[in-house]
Amino acid sequence: MKYTALVLKNLLRSKRRTILTVLSIAVSLFIFSALVSVPTVVQQILSETAASTRIATHNKAGLAYSIPIAYKQRLQTIPHVEVVLAESWFGGVYHEVSDQFPNLAVDPEQADLMWPDYGISKEQFAQFKKIRTACLVGGETMKRFDLHLGQQIQLRGTLYPFNVTLNIVGTFSGKAPPNFLLFRRDYLEEAAGRPGFVDLMWVKVDKPENVPQVIAAIDEGFANSSAETSSESEAAFTGSFLDQYRTFFRMAELLGFIVVLMIGLVAANTAAMSIRERRGEIAVMRSIGFPARTILSMLLAESILMALAGGIIGCGSAYIVLKVFSVGGGAGPLSTIRMQPAILAETLVVAALIGLCSALVPARSAARRNIVDALRTVA
C-alpha cells in the first residue's frame, strides 16, 4: 500500500507530538485495562465453579449460625446425593496476626470423593484419613510461608479457646482455592468439647442437572425446624462472597468509563491540532489530485495507528504488571487479579475506536474543505 509510507512519514514528522500522544493514550489505557479486569475476575471465579456438582448448605440465618451435625444423616438419605461432609471454620492465626489465611476443619472420610478436582494425590488423601492431626495446605500458602510436606505447624485459636498442632501431609492445586488450609474435624471436635454443631455441610450430587432438585429437597426438609437451612450451588456460594465487593466493582467500572472519556478528549485535541496545522498541505495534495476520500482515510489511519500503538503499550504493560505483582486485597478472594486475553482485545478495540472518532470530525472537514480557501492559507 503506497499510502502507508505517507501515513508513517506524517506520524514521524513531529516525533515529539506523536510520542506524547501515544504515551498519553498508553498510560490511560493501562489504567483502563487494569480497571476493567477487576470485575472479570468475578466472572472467571464463578465460571470455574459453574460445572461443580457440590452444594453448600448452611443455616438460613447466616454463616455465623451453626447447624446440627445430626443433619448429616438426613442429608445422606436424599435421592441423588452421593457424599455429605461437614465443615467448620477455625480461623486460627499462624505466626503474626497479619499472616492470616483461611483455615477450616472438614470430615476426613470421603473427602477424596467430595473434592476430586482439588489435585490431591491418592497417597496424600490416604494420609489425611489416617493421621488425626493431618492437614492439607493450598499451594499459595505453602509458597508464602515456605512450608513443605511433613512439616508441623501450629495455629493459634481465636474463635476457639485452644491451639491446634497440625502435620502437613498434602497440598492442593487445580480448582482448589489456593490459600486454604483443611484439617480434620474430629480433631477439632475433640479439642473443642462442644460437640454437635457445624458451620456448613457440603453435599455432592451425582449429576449437575439434579442440583436444583436437591437444593429444594434439602431446604424444604429443614423448613420450620430450629435450624432452617439455606442451600446453594458452589458457584452461587462463592459468588455471594464476591458480592460484598460490589461497590468496589462498580467503582472500577465507573473509573474505567471516565478514563476512556479522558483519553477521547486528549486524542481528539491532538488530532484537531495536528490536522489544523497541516491544512495548507492537505489543500496542496488535493489540488494535485488526491481524492478527498483518500486524504480522509490517511488522516484516520494516522490517528488509529497512534491509538493502537498506545493501546498495545498500555494494555501490554498492565498485563505484565498484574502478572508480576499480585495486586488485590489481602485475605479476600481478590488476592490475584489477572488479565484475561479478552481484555486485551477489548482495549485494542477501544483504542481503535478512540483513534477513529477523535480524528473523524477534523479529518472530514479538512478533506472536504474548499480547495481554494485552503490554498489561501498556504500562500
Added chain:
Amino acid sequence: MAIPLKYNVRSLLVRRVSTAMTGGGIALVVAVFVIVMALVAGLNSAISDTGDPDNVIVLRKGATTETYSALQLDQFDAMKFLPQIRREPGGEVDASPELPVQALMERTGGGRDNIVVRGVLPIALKVHPKVKIVEGRMFNPSVNEVIVGKGLMGHYDNTTLGATLRFGRGKWKVVGIMADGGGSFESEVWGDIHNVQDDAQRGAYYADVRLKLAPGADADALIRRLADDPRINLQGETEADYYKDQAVVANQMRVLGMIVAVIMAVGAIFGAMNTMYAAVSSRTTEIGTLRALGFAPIAVMTSFLLESLVLAVTAGAIGIVLAMPINGLSTTFGNFVTFSTLAFSFRVTFAIVIEALIFAAVMGMVGGWLPARQAMKMSIVDALRSV
C-alpha cells in the same frame, strides 16, 4: 517586570476548543481523585470514628477482631471490678459485654448481606456515649426487640421504626433508630445479648467486652492487668488502636486510588504538554516580540507556566464541582475484615478539595514546564523570523 496575566487568560480563551479539551481531561482526572478520596474518607470515618478515646476493648488473646474472639462469663466477672473502670453514679460499672453476630438480612432490591447484630446489655449506651437513640426507644431486655443503626435504613428491608425485622431464627421488632456520628455502629442492629446468644445458639459466651476508663485512669495498667491476671488472661487495647487496625481496608483503597489517579494524571499531563507545545509554537512571533521589547527570558517562561497553571487549576475546580454530587451519597461496602457490611457515606472534606486543587496545579506545572522552557530558550531572531 512580568507579562500581564490577562495575556495568558485571553490566549487560553482564543484557542477555545483546545483549551476546553485539555481542561476537560484534567477535570476528569481531578474528579476521579475527589471521588476516590471521598470514598476513602467516608470509609475511614465510618470505621475509625467508631472508636471512643476512653474505651478499652477486651478480646481473647491472639484475636484480631471481635468476629473471631470468644470469652467466658467468669472472665467477665473477674474483670468487672478492676479499679480503672469507670462507674456510674448509681454504682453500675461501665463494662459492656458484647456479642456481634453476622446475620443475613434482605437488601431492598434483592439479595442478602451479612449485617452485624450486636448483642448488648443496656449499659452499652453508657459505654458508647456517642450512640444516641434518635427515634423511638431502647429495646427492652429479654424481648425480641432491637434498635437499628440509621445507616441501614433505605438499604435493607424492614429497618424502619415499628417494622418487624427478620434475621437469625426469628422475628424482631424495631423499636428504635440509633445514630453514631457516622461510625460503624450505624451499620449494626443492637438487641439483648441473651436473646442474641440464644438465637445464634452460642451458649453463654461473649465475643468481647468494652470497658470505659475512669477519669485519669491508666489504660496501659488496665491492659497489663487484663493480660496478667490468671482469672482473666485476655488481650486489651484501646478502641482507637483497635479501629485503626480495622481501617486496613480503607488504607488499601487509598493506595490503590492514589495509584489510579496518579497514572491518569500522567496521561492528562502528556495531553497538556502537547497542547502547550502547540501553543508555544503557534505564538512564536509573539514570544519573539515580547523578548525583543525587553521582557526577560524568565518572564516568558513564567508566563507560559502560569498559563498552564491557570488552565489546570480552573479545570481542577470544574472537576471538583463535577464530583461534588457524590458528597453524602450513602452506600454499603463489604468489609472482609469484619466479614460484614459497612454502611458509609462518601465524604468530600475540605482537605480533599485543597488536595485536589494542589493535584491540579502540579499537573499544570509538570505539563507546562518543558514547553515553557522552550519558549524561554528560543532565540529572538529565529522567533521573529518565523512568520
Added chain:
Amino acid sequence: MDEKYAIDFEHVTRIYKRDEFEVRALDDVTVQIPVGRFVAIMGPSGSGKTTMLNLIAGIDHATSGRVAVGAEEISGMKERDLAGWRARHIGLVFQFYNLIPVLTAFENVELPLLLTHLSKAERRAHVETALRVVGLADRMDHYPRQLSGGQEQRVAIARAIVADPTIIVADEPTGDLDAKSAEEILSLLVDLNRQFQKTIVMVTHDPRAERYVDTVYRLDKGVLAGVEPGKRGVSAEATAHA
C-alpha cells in the same frame, strides 16, 4: 566612546551556521551613526541589513567586533541584562507590526511600560500621550484585528516611543502597507525625529524612504557599500528625475 554617536560598529562580523553552511551576514563592518539622525539602511535581499538592525537592537550578538549603542557597549552583555537594556533604550517597529493579538491597542502600547516602575496612573498617562502623538487616541480599546494595516503600524510606533527610548529601530516599517499608509508612517517617523530628537534607524527597500531620511547606508553582501545623504526635503518629482 564618543557620546555623539548613537551607534558605533567596529569591525563587526556576524556569521550564521545553517546546517553545514556558513553565512557571513555581516563582514567586518565599521560605521558610526550620529545621534539625532533619521537614517535608512538599504540594500538588496541578503545584504545583511536586517542582521545589522538586530545587532543594533540588541536582539542578536555579533560573532566578532564591538557594538556600542547609545554610548553603551552591548557586545558582551548577557541576555538577562540585554533584556533590561532593550526595555530602556530601544523602541522596535516591525514590518508585520507584531502586535499581540489578544491585547487591545492600549494594552499593546502599555507593554514596554510594564518593565518600568511607573504606577498604573502614570502608565496610563504615557500610553494616552503616545497614542495621541500617532493620532490613534480614539482607537485605544480596539483589538489589532479591528484596525487597518496603517493603524496597526501606528500603534506599533506608539509602543516603540512610549518608554522614551534612546533609539527607535524599524525593520521595513512600510513593507506591508499601501502607498498612502506608507507615506503617513514615514511622515510620522520624520515628526518623531524632528520634534522629539529621536534617533531613528530604519531598514527598508522602499525607494520613497530616501526622501525622508538624513543619511542612507547601503549594504551589499554583508559589507558597507556606501554612505549617502538622504534626499530629505526634496520633492517626489525631483527624486523621480534623479
